[in-house]
Amino acid sequence: MFGPRVPTVTVPEIADDVYLLDVREDDEWLxxxxxxxxxxxxxxxPTRLAEVPGDREVAVICRSGGRSAQVVTYLLRNGWETVHNVEGGMGEWAAAGRPMVDGDGQPGRVL
Incomplete structure (x- = not known):
């Protein structure tokens, strides 16, 4: 579906200095x-591509990993070299006990 194997990273492997790119819709983010x-x-x-840094590691996340895999493929085809799909997405993020906040800075949930 995505062509060549999409590079992935697990939630525990994500370092604090990685640029974490959340590609979910506004309601999911909030x-x-x-x-x-x-x-x-x-x-x-496509219209905001310049906002994604090309000079550091990027981890792309969505709810479960499907949309983020598509974004990783797109970035790789457009010259990004160090970009990974977060395996399991925000569902796995929550399951791992990693922190989440909502749009008001309160504890968040996966939508």
């Missing part, structure tokens, strides 16, 4: 996201 993540809905990526 319900709960990783503190410090950068929000860029998947459908806006």
């Amino acid at each position: 319900a709960g996201h990783a503190p410090g993540a950068h929000h860029l809905p998947m459908m806006e990526l």
Whole structure:
């Protein structure tokens, strides 16, 4: 479906200095996201591509890993070299007990 194997990273493997790119929709982001993540809905990526740094590691996350895998493929085809799909997405993030906040800075949930 995505062509060549999409590079992945597990939630525990994500270092604190990785650029975490959340490609979910606004309502999903507002319900709960990783503190410090950068929000860029998947459908806006082509017009906002310059916002994604090309000089550092990028981990792309969505709810379960499907949309983020598509974004990783797109970034790789457009010159990004160090980009990974977060295996299991925000569902796995929550299951691992990693912090989440909602749009008001309160404890978040996966939508």
